[in-house]
Amino acid sequence: MKYSNVFRKFLISYVIILVIPSIGGYMSYLTSISVTQSISIENSVTQLQKSQEILEGRMAEVEGFTRQLAVNQELNVLMNERDNETNVYGIWRTMENVLTFGQTNDFLQNYYIYLANYNLILTPGSSYRPNHYYTDFRYNDLSLEEWMKDVLGKTHRSEIKPLSSYVSRGKQTSVITYMQSLPLDSFNDSSPAVAVVIIDEKMILSLLSSLNDRYGGWVHISDAEGNTIALQGSAEPDMMKMASDSHFDPSRVSQFYGDDLVITTRSDKNGWVYQAGIPRHVLMENANRIKGMTLLITGGTLLIGLIVGLVLAYRNSVPINRLLSVMKEQFGKDGSAPKNEFDFLSGNIADMLTKNKLLESELNRQLPLVRDAFLKRLISGEFKSRDEILSAAEQADINLYQGTGYAGIVQIKGYASMDSVEILNELNASRLLLKQALAELGVDVLMTDMGSDKVVILFFSKETDPEIDREKEDITHTMENLALYVFNEYRITIQSGFGNLFTSLTEVSLSFDQANQALEYAVYMNKKGMVWNNETQTENTTYYYPLDSEQRLIGTIRAGELEEAKRIVDAIIVQNMEQRELSMEMKHQLVGEMKGTFLKLLDQKAFTEYASIENVKRRVIDIGSSEPLETIKAEFYEIMEELCSVIANKKKDAHIQMIKQIKEYTAKMYSDTELTLYRVAEHVERPEKYISQLFKEFTGVNFSDHLIKVRMDQAVILLKESNYTVDDIASRVGYNSSHSFRRAFKRLNGISPSVFRQSVDD
Numbered sequence: 223m224k225y226s227n228v229f230r231k232f233l234i235s236y237v238i239i240l241v242i243p244s245i246g247g248y249m250s251y252l253t254s255i256s257v258t259q260s261i262s263i264e265n266s267v268t269q270l271q272k273s274q275e276i277l278e279g280r281m282a283e284v285e286g287f288t289r290q291l292a293v294n295q296e297l298n299v300l301m302n303e304r305d306n307e308t309n310v311y312g313i314w315r316t317m318e319n320v321l322t323f324g325q326t327n328d329f330l331q332n333y334y335i336y337l338a339n340y341n342l343i344l345t346p347g348s349s350y351r352p353n354h355y356y357t358d359f360r361y362n363d364l365s366l367e368e369w370m371k372d373v374l375g376k377t378h379r380s381e382i383k384p385l386s387s388y389v390s391r392g393k394q395t396s397v398i399t400y401m402q403s404l405p406l407d408s409f410n411d412s413s414p415a416v417a418v419v420i421i422d423e424k425m426i427l428s429l430l431s432s433l434n435d436r437y438g439g440w441v442h443i444s445d446a447e448g449n450t451i452a453l454q455g456s457a458e459p460d461m462m463k464m465a466s467d468s469h470f471d472p473s474r475v476s477q478f479y480g481d482d483l484v485i486t487t488r489s490d491k492n493g494w495v496y497q498a499g500i501p502r503h504v505l506m507e508n509a510n511r512i513k514g515m516t517l518l519i520t521g522g523t524l525l526i527g528l529i530v531g532l533v534l535a536y537r538n539s540v541p542i543n544r545l546l547s548v549m550k551e552q553f554g555k556d557g558s559a560p561k562n563e564f565d566f567l568s569g570n571i572a573d574m575l576t577k578n579k580l581l582e583s584e585l586n587r588q589l590p591l592v593r594d595a596f597l598k599r600l601i602s603g604e605f606k607s608r609d610e611i612l613s614a615a616e617q618a619d620i621n622l623y624q625g626t627g628y629a630g631i632v633q634i635k636g637y638a639s640m641d642s643v644e645i646l647n648e649l650n651a652s653r654l655l656l657k658q659a660l661a662e663l664g665v666d667v668l669m670t671d672m673g674s675d676k677v678v679i680l681f682f683s684k685e686t687d688p689e690i691d692r693e694k695e696d697i698t699h700t701m702e703n704l705a706l707y708v709f710n711e712y713r714i715t716i717q718s719g720f721g722n723l724f725t726s727l728t729e730v731s732l733s734f735d736q737a738n739q740a741l742e743y744a745v746y747m748n749k750k751g752m753v754w755n756n757e758t759q760t761e762n763t764t765y766y767y768p769l770d771s772e773q774r775l776i777g778t779i780r781a782g783e784l785e786e787a788k789r790i791v792d793a794i795i796v797q798n799m800e801q802r803e804l805s806m807e808m809k810h811q812l813v814g815e816m817k818g819t820f821l822k823l824l825d826q827k828a829f830t831e832y833a834s835i836e837n838v839k840r841r842v843i844d845i846g847s848s849e850p851l852e853t854i855k856a857e858f859y860e861i862m863e864e865l866c867s868v869i870a871n872k873k874k875d876a877h878i879q880m881i882k883q884i885k886e887y888t889a890k891m892y893s894d895t896e897l898t899l900y901r902v903a904e905h906v907e908r909p910e911k912y913i914s915q916l917f918k919e920f921t922g923v924n925f926s927d928h929l930i931k932v933r934m935d936q937a938v939i940l941l942k943e944s945n946y947t948v949d950d951i952a953s954r955v956g957y958n959s960s961h962s963f964r965r966a967f968k969r970l971n972g973i974s975p976s977v978f979r980q981s982v983d984d
Contacts, residue, residue, distance in 0.1 A: 228546070229539040236531030240524060251516045258509040263476050263483065266500055270485050273430045274496045277443075278489060280429070281400070283327045285380055288402035288417045291335065300337055301404060301414035317344055332390070332420040335404075336374045339414060359420070362387035377403045377413045382492075384449035385423060396423040398451055426452040430498070439482060439500040446493030456499065478502065540958065542567070544896075593618045597670035601629065601678055603731030603770045606777040607786055611727045620668065622727065627682040628697060629733035630720035631741045632656065632704075634675045649674045652714050659708050665700055678734065679718075690723060694754070701752045718752045719744055728778070728786045731770065732793045765804055765812035766797040772819050779862055780828055782869035787862050791816075795855050806848075813847035813854055820861060832868050880906055881920050884913070885928075892932045893956045899925050934970045937963070941979045948975045 291297055296316040303309055316335075334355070335344045343350045352374060356366045363386055364372065373383075378401035388397040398421050403413035430441045430452075440455030448465065450458060464470050464479060471477060472495070476485050482499040489496070503510070549570050596618040605611045608625070615622050634652050637645060656677055657669055668680040681697055701718050708714040721736030736755035744753040771794060778787040798804055798812060820842045829835055838861060845857050887905050891897050902925065903910040917925045933955040940951045952963035967975050 226539060226543055228542050229535050232535035232539050233531055236535060237528070240527040240531065244520060244524060247516070247520055251513070251520075254512055254516075255506075255509045258512060259506060262505050262508065263485070266483070266498065266505070267475060267485050267487070269432055270430075270496055270498050271487055273432070274487055274489060276429050277426060277496075278491055280327060280329050281492070284329050284400050284419050284421070285402070287327070287330055287333075287419070288380075288400075288404070289406065291417050292404050292406045297335070297404070297415070301339065303339060313340075313342070313344065313349060317346070317349065328425055329421050330419060332422070334418055334420075336416045336418065337414070338374075338412060338416075358391050360389050362389065373399070373401060373418060374416055375412055377408050377411060378416060379403065382445065382451075384445060385451055385453065388420070390420075397421055398423070398426070423452050423454075427454045430454075438504060439498060441499075442497045444495045444497075446495075448495075451494060461497075537959075589619060593620060593668075594670050596620065597668055597678065597680070600727070600730050601670075601680075601734040603728075603774045605728065606774070606781045607783045608727050621682075623682040623684050624686060625682075625727045626688075626723065626725050627680060628694075628720050628723060629730055629737050630679045630681070630697070630701075630718055631672060631734075631737045632677045632679060632701075632716050632718040633741060633745070635715040635717050637675050646674055652712070653677055655712050655714065656704075656708060656716070659704060659711070663700070663703060663707065665704075678737075680730065698752055705751065717741065717744055717750070719755070720752065721755045726786070726789055728774070729789055729793060731774070732790075732797075735768065736797075765808045765815075766802060767794060767812055767815050772815075775819060776823050779823060779865050780826070780869065782866045782873060784862060784866040787866070788859060791855060791858055791862075795851055799851055809851070810847040813845065816854075816858065817842050817845055820858070823865070828872075829865065829868065834864075838864060877916055877920060880908070881917060884917060884925070888925075888929055888932055892929065892936060893954055895956050895958050897929065897956060930966055930970065933957070934967055937967060937975065938971075938978070941975055942982050948979075951975070 294316070296312055300309060300312050300316055303312075333345070334350075336342070336352070337344065341352065343352060343355045345355075352370055353366060356369060360366075361369060381401045383399035383401065385396050385398055388395050400419040400421065402417045404415040404417055405413075408414070426443065427441060430443075438455075440453075442453050442456065442461050443451040444461075445451055450461070453461065464484070465472065467479075470479050470484070472486060474486065476483060478484070479499075481502050483502060483505050485498045485500070487496045488494070545567065549567065596614050599605060599614070600611065605614065612622070634649060634656070637649060652675075653671060660667060660669065660679075668682070670678050672678045681693075683693065697720065705716050705718075708716060719737045719739070719741030721733035721738075721740065724730050724733040740753045740755040740758055743749075743758040771790060775787060775790045778790060794816070798809075804812065821839065823829070824835060824839055824842070829838075832838075841857070841861060845854060847854075883906055884902055887902060888897070891901075899914060900910055903913045906913065908916075914925060917923075917928070921928065923931075937951055937955045940946055940954065944951075946954065948964065949960045952960040955963070957963040957966075964974055967978070971978060973981070
C-alpha cells in the first residue's frame, strides 16, 4: 500500500512543498555569499589603499629629508669648499645637524651623504672613505667601481633604485635605495653631493603586514617600469608570469587569478603598483562558514521534512487506498482504467450519491405503501413481538407514542351494491375525502383502507398515563365532528365502530376485532353514529377464538415472548368471560380448542428435542374443561412459562456459542489493523447492531474495549518476553500508529510501554 500511486502523489506534493522554500533559501544563500565576498574584497582593497597611503607618506618624508639637507648651511659650506685641507670641524657640525633626522622616521635609519670634493661619505654615526664604506655596506649586484659610478658619481633627481640584494655589516638583506643629488638644481653629470637613503624591504613590508598576517597571502610592490620594490609571500618569477598572463588584467582593482584574489592599486604620485594576493579559502572563510551552516541546516531540514512527508503520505494514503479497495471490490474495475485513483473515487462516489438520491426518492414514493402494509400487518396480528412491531414502525417512519390506544373502523354508508366500476371509483374518492377531512380537522391518527368502503383508524395515546374516560370522550367527539363535516361538505354518511383500549402493541389486532364486531352490531341494529364494543349486547352463543389469535399465540411462544403470550390468553379469556355468555358446552369446546393449540405447538421442531416434552403434553391433556377459566388460565400460564424458558435457554446457548466464536475470532485476528465490529459481524453472519448489543449484554463490555484488552494483553507478553521495539510491538498487535498504541497502553495499564518494560527488567 505504501508504494501505491496515491502514496506517491502525496509524497511528491510534500516534496514539492519542501523544494519551493529550499529554492528560495538557496537564492538567499547565494546572495549572502555574494555580499560576504564583496565585503571581504572591499575591506581588503581598503586595507591595501591605507597601507599605500602610509608608504607614500613615508617616502614623502624621505624626499623632505633630502630637501632639508639641501638648505643646510653647514652642508652647503662643505659642498662649496675647494681647499685641499679637510674641514674637520665643519664635517663634525654637519654630522651633528643631520643626525637627528633619522630619529623621526624609521626609513631614515640608514642613510649617508657623499661629498665629492672631499671624496667622503658622512653617516649619522661616522664618516668613511668610499672604499671603506663599501667594505661594510654594499650591493651584491654592484662592484665598488660600479657603485661609485652609478650611485656616487651620477646626478640623481629623487631616483629610486629597485629592490636589490644588500650586505650590511655582514648581514644579508634586500633594500631599495633613494638617491637625491645636492644641491637640488644640479644638472651636470656629477654633483657636489649625493644623499642616499637605504630602506630595508622589511620596513616596507611591515606597513603591509596586516594584509599578510591576516590572510597569509603575498604582497608585491613594483615601480612604474615593473621593477620590484618589495615582495613577500611569493617569488619574482611568479610575479613576472602573472604580469605576462593574458588572462590577468592589471587595470582591474580586484580579480581572481588561480586560487588567489589579486587586489591592485596604482599610485598617482610615483606610478608604483601595489598588489596583494589573498587565498580564496581565507577570503571566503566567513562565506564558507555560512555555506557550511546553510548546507547543514538545509540538509537536516530537508531530511526531517522528507521523513515527515513519508509519514504523512503513508498516513493520508492508507484510508484512501482502503476506500479504493472497497470501491473496487464492490463495483469492480471497468474495462478502461481511470486516469487516476481520485477520478475513480469521485466518479463512483458521484454515482453512489446519484443512486442514493434516486433510492431516497423511490423510498419516499414507496413510503405510503410501506406504512399501509405495516398497518395491515399490525391490525391482522402478524407480528410476534413488540420489538418486531417497533422495528417495522421505525422502518415505516411511524410514531407509535406510548403504544396504547384504540382501534376503530369507519364505513361509508349507502353503497349496498359495489360491483360496478363507477361505484368503486366513487368509493375510492370518498375514502380519500374521509382521510382528508380527518387531516383538516387536525386529528393525528393512523389510517389504512379495509375493503372498498371501510377505513381503519388507530388512535394512539400521547400521554404516559391518560384518563380512559376522557380519552374515549375525545374520540367520540372527534368522530361526531367528522361525521358532521363529511356530510355537510361532501354529503357522505359514515358509520363507525371502536374496540376497547389496547395496552400493548400486540393487542391492536384484538381491539380491531372488537371494533369490527361493534361495527357489525351497529349495522345489524341500524344504529347511527359511533358504537363502542362494550355497548354491544352479549347474546353470542359461540365462543371467541379466531384462527389469527391462535397463530399469534403459537408465534409468540416460539419466540419466547412470555408476556406477549400471556396478553393473548388474557384477551381470549376476557372476550369469552366478560363480552359473552357461554354455555357449558361452548366453554368445553373453547378449552379443548386451546388445549389443541398447545398440543400442535409441542409437535413442532422447536420442542421435539426437549427432554420433558411428554410430561408437558400430559399436563396439557390433564387440564379439565369443567374447571373455572381462571384456573385453566393459570395452568396455561405455567405451561407457557416452561416452554418459553426452553426457548430462552436455547437462545442463551446459541448466544454463548456466538460470543465464544467472536472471542476466538478476535484472539486470532487481533493483529489485523482492519479488524472491526463490522468484520466480526460478517464472520458470524449477523447484523452489526445485533452483535454489539449481544456482546455487551453477555460480557458487560463493548466489543471495542474487549479488542483493546486482547491487544494490550499480547503487548504485555511481547514487552516481557521479546526484544521488539515499542513501534514493532504496536504494529504486531494491530495498531497503525505507535502513538495510539502508547496512549491506549497507558490508559489501560497506568504506565507507558517503555516504563513497563523497564520495571520488568528491574
